Amino acid sequence: MKAYRNLSKEELLSLKARLEKEFEEAKGKGLKLDMSRGKPSVAQLDMGMDIFDVLNSGSGMTSLEGVDVRNYGVLDGLTEAKHMMADIMGVSAENVIVYGNASLNIMYDAVSSAMTHGVMGCTPWCKLDKVKFLCPAPGYDRHFSITQHFGIEMITVPMTPQGPDMDMVEKLVAEDASIKGIWCVPKYSNPQGYTYSDRTVRRFANLKPAAKDFRIFWDNAYSVHHLYDEEERQDKILEILSECEKAGNPDMVYEFASTSKISFSGAGVAAIASSKKNLDCIRKTLTIQTIGYDKINQLRHVRYFKDFDGIKAHMRKHAALMRPKFEAVLKVLERELSGTGIGEWTRPNGGYFISFEAMEGCAKAIVGKCKEAGVTLTGAGATYPYGEDPRDSNIRIAPTYPAPEELALATDIFVLCVKLAAVEKLLEQVWGIAA
Amino acid sequence: MKAYRNLSKEELLSLKARLEKEFEEAKGKGLKLDMSRGKPSVAQLDMGMDIFDVLNSGSGMTSLEGVDVRNYGVLDGLTEAKHMMADIMGVSAENVIVYGNASLNIMYDAVSSAMTHGVMGCTPWCKLDKVKFLCPAPGYDRHFSITQHFGIEMITVPMTPQGPDMDMVEKLVAEDASIKGIWCVPKYSNPQGYTYSDRTVRRFANLKPAAKDFRIFWDNAYSVHHLYDEEERQDKILEILSECEKAGNPDMVYEFASTSKISFSGAGVAAIASSKKNLDCIRKTLTIQTIGYDKINQLRHVRYFKDFDGIKAHMRKHAALMRPKFEAVLKVLERELSGTGIGEWTRPNGGYFISFEAMEGCAKAIVGKCKEAGVTLTGAGATYPYGEDPRDSNIRIAPTYPAPEELALATDIFVLCVKLAAVEKLLEQVWGIAA
Numbered sequence: 001m002k003a004y005r006n007l008s009k010e011e012l013l014s015l016k017a018r019l020e021k022e023f024e025e026a027k028g029k030g031l032k033l034d035m036s037r038g039k040p041s042v043a044q045l046d047m048g049m050d051i052f053d054v055l056n057s058g059s060g061m062t063s064l065e066g067v068d069v070r071n072y073g074v075l076d077g078l079t080e081a082k083h084m085m086a087d088i089m090g091v092s093a094e095n096v097i098v099y100g101n102a103s104l105n106i107m108y109d110a111v112s113s114a115m116t117h118g119v120m121g122c123t124p125w126c127k128l129d130k131v132k133f134l135c136p137a138p139g140y141d142r143h144f145s146i147t148q149h150f151g152i153e154m155i156t157v158p159m160t161p162q163g164p165d166m167d168m169v170e171k172l173v174a175e176d177a178s179i180k181g182i183w184c185v186p187k188y189s190n191p192q193g194y195t196y197s198d199r200t201v202r203r204f205a206n207l208k209p210a211a212k213d214f215r216i217f218w219d220n221a222y223s224v225h226h227l228y229d230e231e232e233r234q235d236k237i238l239e240i241l242s243e244c245e246k247a248g249n250p251d252m253v254y255e256f257a258s259t260s261k262i263s264f265s266g267a268g269v270a271a272i273a274s275s276k277k278n279l280d281c282i283r284k285t286l287t288i289q290t291i292g293y294d295k296i297n298q299l300r301h302v303r304y305f306k307d308f309d310g311i312k313a314h315m316r317k318h319a320a321l322m323r324p325k326f327e328a329v330l331k332v333l334e335r336e337l338s339g340t341g342i343g344e345w346t347r348p349n350g351g352y353f354i355s356f357e358a359m360e361g362c363a364k365a366i367v368g369k370c371k372e373a374g375v376t377l378t379g380a381g382a383t384y385p386y387g388e389d390p391r392d393s394n395i396r397i398a399p400t401y402p403a404p405e406e407l408a409l410a411t412d413i414f415v416l417c418v419k420l421a422a423v424e425k426l427l428e429q430v431w432g433i434a435a
Numbered sequence: 436m437k438a439y440r441n442l443s444k445e446e447l448l449s450l451k452a453r454l455e456k457e458f459e460e461a462k463g464k465g466l467k468l469d470m471s472r473g474k475p476s477v478a479q480l481d482m483g484m485d486i487f488d489v490l491n492s493g494s495g496m497t498s499l500e501g502v503d504v505r506n507y508g509v510l511d512g513l514t515e516a517k518h519m520m521a522d523i524m525g526v527s528a529e530n531v532i533v534y535g536n537a538s539l540n541i542m543y544d545a546v547s548s549a550m551t552h553g554v555m556g557c558t559p560w561c562k563l564d565k566v567k568f569l570c571p572a573p574g575y576d577r578h579f580s581i582t583q584h585f586g587i588e589m590i591t592v593p594m595t596p597q598g599p600d601m602d603m604v605e606k607l608v609a610e611d612a613s614i615k616g617i618w619c620v621p622k623y624s625n626p627q628g629y630t631y632s633d634r635t636v637r638r639f640a641n642l643k644p645a646a647k648d649f650r651i652f653w654d655n656a657y658s659v660h661h662l663y664d665e666e667e668r669q670d671k672i673l674e675i676l677s678e679c680e681k682a683g684n685p686d687m688v689y690e691f692a693s694t695s696k697i698s699f700s701g702a703g704v705a706a707i708a709s710s711k712k713n714l715d716c717i718r719k720t721l722t723i724q725t726i727g728y729d730k731i732n733q734l735r736h737v738r739y740f741k742d743f744d745g746i747k748a749h750m751r752k753h754a755a756l757m758r759p760k761f762e763a764v765l766k767v768l769e770r771e772l773s774g775t776g777i778g779e780w781t782r783p784n785g786g787y788f789i790s791f792e793a794m795e796g797c798a799k800a801i802v803g804k805c806k807e808a809g810v811t812l813t814g815a816g817a818t819y820p821y822g823e824d825p826r827d828s829n830i831r832i833a834p835t836y837p838a839p840e841e842l843a844l845a846t847d848i849f850v851l852c853v854k855l856a857a858v859e860k861l862l863e864q865v866w867g868i869a870a
Contacts (some may be wrong), residue, residue: 058484061480102725266726267505288580291695295702
């Protein structure tokens with residue numbers, strides 16, 4: 001396909017006319033499609049329904065260690081649930097605390113508690129003049145919302161296929177003691193689906209932060225969320241806790257995970273993994289904060305999945321549903337946009353998203369046009385701190401929820417809008433013709 | 436029975452010898468009994484097991500409003516769960532947000548968020564020189580732990596059978612703008628089982644706090660937890676939200692409740708009730724804090740209990756199990772201690788506790804002696820801010836968990852220790868004979 005940059009004014013104008021006609025037709029269809037949220041599909045959820053037969057009125061309700069899971073007691077999670085979550089993160093069970101249903105809530109609590117009580121004996125962040133976080137971007141909007149909520153200054157760090165720009169990360173954390181954390185989705189990153197390289201993980205583990213209370217917020221949300229069954233198409237990542245320990249930085253990481261996209265979104269089990277020292281601090285606060293989390297749901301999950309092989313088998317079934325969806329989107333992008341120079345996109349081996357880079361200054365226009373034609377996308381800018389994409393080019397595509405036929409339709413409209421926005425931008429930029 | 440105060444030195448000494456002998460015999464039995472925690476008994480928990488048959492692999496998983504409860508979405512609770520929790524609190528569903536498994540966590544979050552972000556636009560408490568809470572005491576230790584954790588100064592307010600000393604409450608909140616809250620368990624209070632009188636509730640609703648961001652933390656933990664089926668033996672309480680609205684103080688209350696002692700402890704559903712303005716503020720934070728709470732468990736509870744009558748019927752079954760336990764304890768106390776002048780106790784119509792007032796300066800000794808003889812009680816002092824009972828006299832008795840026969844044994848040992856501690860105290864105080 002010819003690069004749009006090389007089209008003449010006349011070619012652009014006639015292309016514009018054609019695309020506008022197609023756009024009007026698309027609008028006329030009155031579609032209502034949604035590629036905005038990383039939600040499991042109904043078929044994925046249906047796949048896990050047997051979990052509700054695992055506990056019934058005749059079930060033993062005692063944990064392996066003899067705890068009646070229906071009563072008070074056990075602050076930091078059933079031992080068997082710790083093992084389950086440890087396996088998911090590739091860590092040891094003694095490094096795990098199991099929480100309620102949402103890992104986001106654990107991250108929020110970690111920041112909130114650092115604000116009011118400080119990290120491991122350091123000054124509470126609310127007593128400091130300035131607290132900053134590094135935010136690899138494009139990244140996960142809900143991470144950025146937490147730090148913004150607490151008035152923490154966010155510094156954007158560019159993402160690469162190997163992970164965040166580590167030269168910048170190393171330099172900044174070494175120089176600036178007000179930098180207290182960094183948000184990471186290290187495996188199948190949101191939104192790119194990138195997995196941090198071994199070198200990146202080792203550089204993280206070997207950071208020399210000026211702040212003693214600097215923590216890496218390692219949101220391992222997609223650790224077992226492969227799209228392909230073949231080993232060689234499954235991304236691997238170095239285990240960060242042990243790397244940090246080797247590097248003499250044992251307390252530098254809070255790792256998070258949940259079964260929200262394994263069992264059920266919002267009704268799963270979430271966990272933190274960290275050093276014993278960090279966990280001891282967290283437990284002190286937990287004692288005040290809660291009487292403990294839902295142990296019945298923890299037991300239900302353990303009895304259903306049985307072991308890590310059970311989880312992997314379950315995730316292969318998810319993959320079988322999700323793979324064709326990702327491939328459907330990628331096929332349309334490839335067919336319609338390759339060679340045009342008006343968009344680039346990622347081809348992930350796992351996770352929940354595809355990241356799309358439009359021509360600079362086009363993302364908002366594309367998302368707006370899609371909406372007009374009945375296709376909802378994540379808001380442009382959402383993948384950057386403060387919701388502001390400096391190049392206005394990144395769009396997160398979430399292909400997991402819609403049915404395959406809807407997805408094909410939605411992607412057709414998406415590429416149409418990408419083209420239209422590009423043509424308008426070029427006419428304006430190169431030829432001074434306003435849309 | 437003769438009042439201990441009127442015993443002669445010789446009578447005291449011979450009584451002491453007899454009690455010490457009994458005490459040695461008791462110790463010899465090697466008992467291991469626990470009256471320390473307000474935990475439901477196994478029989479109570481067994482009673483609710485059918486809830487696990489309510490949702491199974493064949494169940495519809497859609498809420499009344501068409502929400503797939505297995506997926507993301509719905510931040511503040513299913514509408515039917517709001518109704519369930521509203522009925523428990525006697526409020527309107529539109530005044531309710533449904534949370535996860537623990538109302539304590541909601542209270543913690545309310546204080547934490549007031550610290551970092553302030554209440555409804557007021558200055559965050561962490562920016563103030565001084566923040567104080569009123570703590571009616573004896574009260575619930577976990578309330579006091581939250582305020583202590585956040586460095587909030589706690590002021591003890593005496594409790595009466597009608598509720599807190601309202602003269603003192605009115606005066607203090609009107610005079611001191613640094614007083615930002617008060618902890619209340621208004622019905623079947625922990626530990627007395629007192630229920631605030633209508634006059635007390637109205638005086639609460641009509642408070643004129645100097646601080647605009649003063650909030651009543653109304654922990655309605657035992658609203659349906661009656662011990663008796665007869666209407667006239669069930670305590671009633673005025674509904675505080677509507678009283679506050681009538682009094683022109685619509686935003687002054689955060690009310691909390693949960694099903695922890697209705698369904699399962701730690702695996703139930705918790706909720707807050709408050710004014711629309713307060714809830715709107717809370718929702719703004721919730722959006723950042725979580726992806727929502729466990730809607731599957733909300734649906735499970737609603738489908739199991741069906742309606743408020745279902746809950747009341749369930750609680751009558753609980754009462755049938757608990758009533759004989761309370762009565763067993765009260766019978767021993769009455770038989771062994773009435774007329775002795777060495778102890779007073781409450782006779783609640785509901786809730787989870789009996790409050791015992793020993794002779795001044797005896798509570799720690801009694802709890803210590805009980806422990807020696809194999810009976811665990813809540814630590815002396817726990818019912819006061821900072822764990823310090825100024826008179827060292829209050830002991831919380833939790834009769835719900837042990838089996839009836841254990842309970843009779845445990846109470847026998849308790850009264851023995853009460854007597855022994857009293858005799859020792861009198862010998863020391865009146866006759867100068869050290870124990």
